Structure formats: C-alpha cells, structure tokens
Amino acid sequence: xxxxxxxxxxxxxxxxxxxxxxxxxxxxxxxxxxxxxxxxxxxxxxxxxxxxxxxxxxxxxxxxxxxxxxxxxxxxxxxxxxxxxxxxxxxxxxxxxxxxxxxxxxxxxxxxxxxxxxxxxxxxxxxxxxxxxxxxxxxxxxxxxxxxxxxxxxxxxxxxxxxxxxxxxxxxxxxxxxxxxxxxxxxxxxxxxxxxxxxxxxxxxxxxxxxxxxxxxxxxxxxxxxxxxxxxxxxxxxxxxxxxxxxxxxxxxxxxxxxxxxxxxxxxxxxxxxxxxxxxxxxxxxxxxxxxxxxxxxxxxxxxxxxxxxxxxxxxxxxxxxxxxxxxxxxxxxxxxxxxxxxxxxxxxxxxxxxxxxxxxxxxxxxxxxxxxxxxxxxxxxxxxxxxxxxxxxxxxxxxxxxxxxxxxxxxxxxxxxxxxxxxxxxxxx
Amino acid sequence: xxxxxxxxxxxxxxxxxxxxxxxxxxxxxxxxxxxxxxxxxxxxxxxxxxxxxxxxxxxxxxxxxxxxxxxxxxxxxxxxxxxxxxxxxxxxxxxxxxxxxxxxxxxxxxxxxxxxxxxxxxxxxxxxxxxxxxxxxxxxxxxxxxxxxxxxxxxxxxxxxxx
Numbered sequence: 001x002x003x004x005x006x007x008x009x010x011x012x013x014x015x016x017x018x019x020x021x022x023x024x025x026x027x028x029x030x031x032x033x034x035x036x037x038x039x040x041x042x043x044x045x046x047x048x049x050x051x052x053x054x055x056x057x058x059x060x061x062x063x064x065x066x067x068x069x070x071x072x073x074x075x076x077x078x079x080x081x082x083x084x085x086x087x088x089x090x091x092x093x094x095x096x097x098x099x100x101x102x103x104x105x106x107x108x109x110x111x112x113x114x115x116x117x118x119x120x121x122x123x124x125x126x127x128x129x130x131x132x133x134x135x136x137x138x139x140x141x142x143x144x145x146x147x148x149x150x151x152x153x154x155x156x157x158x159x160x161x162x163x164x165x166x167x168x169x170x171x172x173x174x175x176x177x178x179x180x181x182x183x184x185x186x187x188x189x190x191x192x193x194x195x196x197x198x199x200x201x202x203x204x205x206x207x208x209x210x211x212x213x214x215x216x217x218x219x220x221x222x223x224x225x226x227x228x229x230x231x232x233x234x235x236x237x238x239x240x241x242x243x244x245x246x247x248x249x250x251x252x253x254x255x256x257x258x259x260x261x262x263x264x265x266x267x268x269x270x271x272x273x274x275x276x277x278x279x280x281x282x283x284x285x286x287x288x289x290x291x292x293x294x295x296x297x298x299x300x301x302x303x304x305x306x307x308x309x310x311x312x313x314x315x316x317x318x319x320x321x322x323x324x325x326x327x328x329x330x331x332x333x334x335x336x337x338x339x340x341x342x343x344x345x346x347x348x349x350x351x352x353x354x355x356x357x358x359x360x361x362x363x364x365x366x367x368x369x370x371x372x373x374x375x376x377x378x379x380x381x382x383x384x385x386x387x388x389x390x391x392x393x394x395x396x397x398x399x400x401x402x403x404x405x406x407x408x409x410x411x412x413x414x415x416x417x418x419x420x421x422x423x424x425x426x427x428x429x430x
Numbered sequence: 431x432x433x434x435x436x437x438x439x440x441x442x443x444x445x446x447x448x449x450x451x452x453x454x455x456x457x458x459x460x461x462x463x464x465x466x467x468x469x470x471x472x473x474x475x476x477x478x479x480x481x482x483x484x485x486x487x488x489x490x491x492x493x494x495x496x497x498x499x500x501x502x503x504x505x506x507x508x509x510x511x512x513x514x515x516x517x518x519x520x521x522x523x524x525x526x527x528x529x530x531x532x533x534x535x536x537x538x539x540x541x542x543x544x545x546x547x548x549x550x551x552x553x554x555x556x557x558x559x560x561x562x563x564x565x566x567x568x569x570x571x572x573x574x575x576x577x578x579x580x581x582x583x584x585x586x587x588x589x590x591x592x593x
Contacts (some may be wrong), residue, residue: 082570083533084539085554088547092555099591102584103563105572148560153590402479 093123094413095191096151111143122217122416128369129413133167135406140166143398152190159193168270170213172414193417201252203242208233212271212278224417229278229292244292255295264288274315281313303337314366323364348389367410445479452487463497465542489537496546523553
C-alpha cells in the first residue's frame, strides 16, 4: 500500500510539470497557479517537500488524479510542432519579430500580447540586438545588427515628451535624461514605447555625474524592478557620493558610503552593471566598482596605455572586460583584457581582413555578443571574432560623420515592461 | 577510482522502446538526463523496459546520442569540458534539416530533456527570427483565422515590425 502511494506521488509530480506547458490558447498564469495550489496533487507535492513521508489520501482520490494525468499526458502527446514552437520558441524571439508574428494567427496574437509571455520574454531573450547611439547635440539613433529581426518603432525615442540624451542601458531598458537646467531621468523601453519619469533625486546630478542602470530579469522579478545607480562628484571637493533610485520603493536613497579616491574624481562616461556591481571607468586609468546592496566600493586599474586611447570597458562572457585598440602599432591589433583583475585574454591581429581602401579610426564598442566584438572602423560597423581574429563588415555608413564623442549603448530587443507602468503604450497592448 | 555503489548505478542498463519498435539499450545515467525517463525509473522501480509510444526510433536515437555525450561529460566536468560540450552541441544542431529539427524538438520536449530543448529552441529561434508572417504560416501549416479587417489593423499598428 505504501509503495503504491509513493508511486502515485511521482506520477502526479509529472502532472504538475505538464500543467503549465499544455495549457492552450489564452494561458492564464493566475488561473493555472490557483489550479495547482488547489488540486490535491499540488498539496501532495508540498507535503512531500515538507518532509512528510506518506500524505493521508484516499485511494479513490488517487484514481481521480490518474484520470487527470492521462488527460494532460495525452494533451502533451497530441501537441503539434506549431504548439511546441508557440509554447517554447516564441519567448526566445526578439521584440520586432514577435510584433510581426502577432499576425500569424489569433492564437499567436493572444499569446504574444499576454503579460506572462512578456515576463518570460524579458527573462529568456538576452541577445544583443544592436546599439543606440547619439552624437553630441544630435538625436538618438538605432543601429540594428539584423534589421529583419531586431528593431524599435521609434529609433529617435520621439515617444518621450522631450528631447533626451541616452545615458545607460540594461536588458532592454534605456535610461535617458532631458536637456533642461534641472534634467530629469526617464526609463523607457524603446520596443514598446513605455516610459516612466523618475521623481527628482535629493542631490543635484551635475554634468559630471555618471549613471548605471540595473535591471536583472529573473523568473521572480515579475514587476521588472530596476535600480538607477548614480555616482556624483561634488564640485570643489575630492569626494564622490552615490545616490540610488529603486523602482520597488519608487524613491531615491543616498548611500552612506562616500568615495574619497583621488583616481575616481572624474569619469570617462556612464557605466553599466555586472552581477549587481556598477562599473565606471575614470579619467585616471582606473575603474570604480560599487555594489549597491552592501554599498561598498572598490578600485581596479585599467590596462596600461589605456588612459588616452579609445579603450572601452564592457562585459564579455559574463565577466568584466576591457577592449583596447592598438592602431598605430606596426601590426594593428585589438587586445582584450578580462576577468576581475583585467588580465590579457586575447590579442587579435587585424591585418589581411581590412581592405586597404577602408580607413578611419578603429573604435571598439561596448557591445559583445559571445565571442564577437563590435568595432567601428571609420563609419563602418564591423564584427570581430576574438577566436578567429577576423573583421567582418556588418553595415557601412552607420554614422553620418566620425564616431568622435558619439555615445554607444548596447541594446537588447526585449518586451520588458517598465516597472509600475505610468504610461502604457496603446499601440502594443491594444 | 569510483566506489562500488556508484559503479552499480552507472552501469545499470535500461531498454527504451520507440514507437516503431526499435529498442535502445542505454546506461541509466544516460537515459535519466531526460526528466520523463528519470521519473519513470523512480516510479517503476525495477522495470528495465520503458516504452515510448510517442517517439520514433530515429529521433529517440538522436536524443540519446545527445544524452550520452552530456552524461559522460558530467562525470568529470571542468571548464575545458564545458567548451567541448558547447562545440559538440553546435555541431549537433548545425546541419539538421528543418523537419528533423522540429521532430527532435518535439521528442526532447515530450521526454523533458530540458537542456536539449533549450539547445533546439535556440536553433529554431535563430532560424525563424527573420522570417515573414507568410513563411511562418507555410512552415507550420497555420491558417490565418482573423476576421476581415483585424489583420490590417494589427499590421497598421505595428507597421515598423514589417519594414
């Protein structure tokens, strides 16, 4: 008897797993969750997890559960490739493709506009899709790495109520700032045109302050909570303060930590987040790292000879990396430093692959997709494989003039909602 | 250097029978890379023959080939092996024709081979992300069921996605 019961228990666990997968058409997460918690099989699982050996359950009830199992199992067996693609593949497609695929049929349209798919998408889709770039005084502009798959409805961000400067990006969200005397921060998703105006911070964030956006999608981050971490140098004082906006509490807080590092008083530009730590490159050959959770900071030296060059601090293979071009050497090459100590990882020679007639400054971009680095050669966007050491042109004339002082941000074409949506785009969720 | 208990668990053999009657004899450690088989093994106890009426021999063989590779590498995992696995996975999906790929994905999903499903969905996603709506309908044999006007309305509101 006891053996029979444990046997059933395992079989029911399978049902639990298939429940979510096999719901058809309009899959309602709330409903299915309720069903799972109400059904005896879910209770069984909970009890088992709590360490109870054999839950008290009538044999008749088990039989009922068996019929349920066969119903769901059969369902899964009957799934066609169309169902499998809808259930499993759509969440891995970029926002532009998904918007287009709404037109495939009603069922796909329902699923693509379902908030649960949107949540799954922010979690599953992480491909670098392109770059937002902006010249000083110019409008933002989007360069797609694959125009048929990756794109945004409004590359100049004209859906925002005022003109902005792009500041930072994180997993599909962009942080922008208005041009006023007292500039305001906006967080937006350029794929859905959703945006949110952040309330005013405590400190004045002057032109020398830098930001980093922290949005880490996870299965549990349902509200798509994010943080904006700002490092604020204080004029005439050798100190940097940190002020952090949290969408969870919709408020700013000033960190207790003050940074009195002589090498961290001026920054090259805005930073980015990696594993919960914000990184900014300073103008004195160092990197300032700040963890917003425990409010501790640390300093790292950048590789030698990077002070005056076009090196870029970014992320590769989930680690910190520094990409440094050596244009004027006898053999032009790109060096890639990586890891927490920024040690030399790759030396990429750039000889034969660069046609003679292409000239212009070589500038690595903060955009790494697996083993592939994006670099600008003059106004030409090229992909450079670190292992093969080859440059491949992706698109020519991506910029109207030189890349000097143009800001570049890596962008993920995600449907991520902007936490606590103040303004909901009527176009997408119509 | 493994202890006697691990030796017995790794060498236990299971018979898997596909829908077309083809049988495969595989080590338990290989077959249990598949969630569904793992559950059945725990469920059935001493049964060594498992019938899989929804997967045919060709695709079951391919799924098991993947499992074998990944089960072996799990026993002595290090960073180098990770690289080898990635390379092997890349080769594994590289030359699959569309039909095989889709059947393999369905088989992997049915057998709850989570990692293999991830690998295959990534491949399918990269194949279809640039496709047109008409191409998707043709590939997956889907008929448009929108009412007159609905289709145009969605297309109009998302015109940027069709450029």
